[in-house]
Amino acid sequence: MSYGDSEYQGQRPLPIGRLILAGIIALVGFITYMGQTQINPVTGEKQHVAMSVDQEMALGLQAAPRMAQQMGGDVSPSDNPKAALVDEVGRRIVRNSDARKSPYVENFHFHLLRDPKTVNAFALPGGQVFITEGLMNRLQNEAQLAGVLGHEIGHVIARHSAQQMAKGQLGQILTVAVGVGADDDRGRGRNAQLVAAMVNQMTQLRYSRTDESEADHYGLKYMAEAGYDPRAMLEVMKILKQASGGQSPPEFLATHPLPETRLEQIRDEIRNDYPDGIPSRLTLGRPLE
Ligand SMILES: [Zn+2]
Numbered sequence: 001m002s003y004g005d006s007e008y009q010g011q012r013p014l015p016i017g018r019l020i021l022a023g024i025i026a027l028v029g030f031i032t033y034m035g036q037t038q039i040n041p042v043t044g045e046k047q048h049v050a051m052s053v054d055q056e057m058a059l060g061l062q063a064a065p066r067m068a069q070q071m072g073g074d075v076s077p078s079d080n081p082k083a084a085l086v087d088e089v090g091r092r093i094v095r096n097s098d099a100r101k102s103p104y105v106e107n108f109h110f111h112l113l114r115d116p117k118t119v120n121a122f123a124l125p126g127g128q129v130f131i132t133e134g135l136m137n138r139l140q141n142e143a144q145l146a147g148v149l150g151h152e153i154g155h156v157i158a159r160h161s162a163q164q165m166a167k168g169q170l171g172q173i174l175t176v177a178v179g180v181g182a183d184d185d186r187g188r189g190r191n192a193q194l195v196a197a198m199v200n201q202m203t204q205l206r207y208s209r210t211d212e213s214e215a216d217h218y219g220l221k222y223m224a225e226a227g228y229d230p231r232a233m234l235e236v237m238k239i240l241k242q243a244s245g246g247q248s249p250p251e252f253l254a255t256h257p258l259p260e261t262r263l264e265q266i267r268d269e270i271r272n273d274y275p276d277g278i279p280s281r282l283t284l285g286r287p288l289e
Pocket of ligand 1: 215
C-alpha cells in the first residue's frame with residue numbers, strides 16, 4: 001500500500017455501516033430477482049420475469065395507444081389494404097404455428113403505424129405487435145412481412161420485455177447499492193453510481209442481443225410453420241441493414257442491433273433446418289407493392 005493510500009485512510013475511516021447497508025440492499029435486490037422465476041410455457045425456459053402473463057397483457061394493452069401515437073398512430077385495417085394484410089398475416093402465423101400454444105394467443109394484435117420515415121418493428125408485452133409504414137413500404141412480399149411479424153411474435157412468447165424489466169429492476173437496485181457503499185465523499189459516490197449504471201446498460205445490451213437471436217429463431221420457425229419461405233428473413237435483414245445506413249439509425253440500432261451477425265446466424269439455421277433445400281410448399285406469398 002502506498003503512502004498516499006494510508007494517509008487517505010487515516011483521514012477517513014472505512015464506512016463499515018454504509019458497506020453493510022449496501023450489501024443488504026444488493027442482497028435483497030438479488031433475492032427478489034431470483035424469486036421472480038417462472039417456466040415459459042412455450043419455450044420451456046426458466047426465466048426471471050417481473051410480472052404475470054395477465055399483467056403483461058394488461059400492460060401491453062394499456063401502453064399500445066401511447067406507442068402508436070408516437071409513430072403517427074394506428075392505420076385502420078378496415079380502410080387500408082396494407083394494414084389489413086399486417087393483421088391477416090400476423091393472425092395466420094399465430095394460428096398455424098406453435099405460437100397458438102402460448103397463453104397470449106387470443107391477445108395478439110398486429111398494428112401498422114402511420115410513420116413513413118422510421119424503419120422499425122417492435123412488440124409490447126402480452127401480444128401487441130407493431131410495424132411502421134417506413135418498414136412495411138420497403139418489404140417486397142408477404143413472406144418478408146411474415147419474417148418481421150414472426151420475429152416480434154418470438155419476442156412476445158419468449159417474454160423478453162418482462163425479462164428485461166426484471167433485469168432493469170435488479171440493475172437499479174444494484175446501482176443504488178454501489179452508490180451507497182461508495183459514497184465516502186459526494187463526487188466518488190456519484191462516479192461509482194455512474195459506472196454501475198453504465199455496466200447495467202451494457203449488460204442489458206448484451207442480453208438484448210441474445211434476445212434478438214432468440215426472436216430470430218422463433219420467427220424463422222413460426223413463419224415456416226405458417227407456410228412461408230424462411231429465406232425471406234434474410235431479405236428482411238438486408239432491408240434493415242440498408243435502412244440503418246439511411247434515415248433512422250438510432251431507433252433501429254437501439255432495438256435491433258447487428259444485422260450482419262444475425263444474417264450469418266439465420267443463414268446457418270436455415271442450412272441446418274433444411275439440409276436438402278427449402279420444401280416447395282414454403283412460398284414467398286403475395287407480392288407487396
Ligand atoms: Zn427484435
